[in-house]
Amino acid sequence: MKRSERLVDMTKYLMERPHDLIPLPFFAKRYGAAKSSISEDLAILKHTLANNQDGILETVAGASGGVRYVPFWGKKHAQNYLTDLAARIEDPDRILAGGFVYLSDILGNPQDLEKIGKLIATRYAYSKIDVVMTIETKGISLAQAVARYLNVPFIIARKRSKVTEGATVSVNYISSSLDRVSKMELPTRVLNEHSNVLLVDDFMMAGGTLTGMQQLVREFDSNIAGICVLCEADFEDEKLIEGHLSLVKIKRVDGKKKVIIAEPGTIVAHTDYDRF
């Protein structure tokens, strides 16, 4: 196979398997090419990705070595996207009862999810995440988008019993928006002990739901590697969790005056972009 064809196929192959270590002999065999040619191909791929600040190609030397594509989206890309996203969220038609904001269009748009997924996966690219966890329903698409770029499974806590998932572990938590004690649960078989878990959710008011997820993770003797939400309500003074990151901060929601004020959240300032 010619270099030009190899480059097309290799780009596609690696993009479909983020974070997987692919041994060089695999490509050499796939293309009937010398390892030295494959190395040259990979060098082209690597600097093309780096020039666009959109992906890192890591080469691991040695007998058990190979190459790994790490989705990694540059700071400028992230900043531009979040500025645009915050502006879109300021649309007053998004205002819903109770200080909530309509986000279903964003959470159901593949182009947004791709950017959001890449952005969050960049922050946690080197955090050795084993699994992404969220709670039904609206966090699911976010979890899936992040899991795709980290190439790890995602799991879903439930707010009510489902007959179709077998035995579960449940915890109680204070749902601040509802101002009452709620219950959430996770099927026992979805999470192994000693897993490194990234929690994500679509919207955080005081963070009550996230405290429930934290408890659940502890029940499985697992570790929370990070907490990231799409939007956090910055007008909510009492925060029940700390150390979380957000993509967008909602500063104010005024249903009467029909005003939402939003700005980019904390994630970019807490991401190490010096990896390129």
Added chain:
Amino acid sequence: MKRSERLVDMTKYLMERPHDLIPLPFFAKRYGAAKSSISEDLAILKHTLANNQDGILETVAGASGGVRYVPFWGKKHAQNYLTDLAARIEDPDRILAGGFVYLSDILGNPQDLEKIGKLIATRYAYSKIDVVMTIETKGISLAQAVARYLNVPFIIARKRSKVTEGATVSVNYISSSLDRVSKMELPTRVLNEHSNVLLVDDFMMAGGTLTGMQQLVREFDSNIAGICVLCEADFEDEKLIEGHLSLVKIKRVDGKKKVIIAEPGTIVAHTDYDRF
């Protein structure tokens, strides 16, 4: 930019925007290259994808023309994957109460979702789908995976009222597994009139839930372009819908004897693979 770099970038750019028509002048400008060079690049991309039976590159001639990447996964790939998937589903540990089958690991695995998404998106690649629709909770990851490859939004019907999505339309339907009348609803703003809707769900017993989704779509004066489920219970005689496709057929679930019998479903036989 050199051809080798252009090919890497172009492959990535197109893969991230399935079904979008990209004008050739866009690439010519992006790479500072002549349109004739871009055309040669695209020819390489096209035959590399075709050789792998993994994607179609369509060139649209004329002033408003351009190039479009259509995710399209060959018949052999689909058959091999479904044979493997059916075998994995036959694991007796998946048996749950009520004839249900545990699928959360598959529905939360990015590598499976990628293949499932591509496979379903291939079937409906030329069906002019405007939106993919499912019902919470377990169909969501499936809908997202398909929507990603069709590059259209996906929307989620709810089984109970949510405060955070505004006005809704609701319908009643017979939930056969529960043997009672249930309610599902869809926020009014998520679906436009006269949309072409693809319904997907994780598991179909008699199809009661899908009849509810059909009703909802009709309430929005929209059209159902197709119905596709991951698994259908083939042992369920009474089917409430027709014309649906499935990836896997579950022939038998015997909780007592600890046996599940599964086989590839109907989708491959109903897909036109003569597009390459």
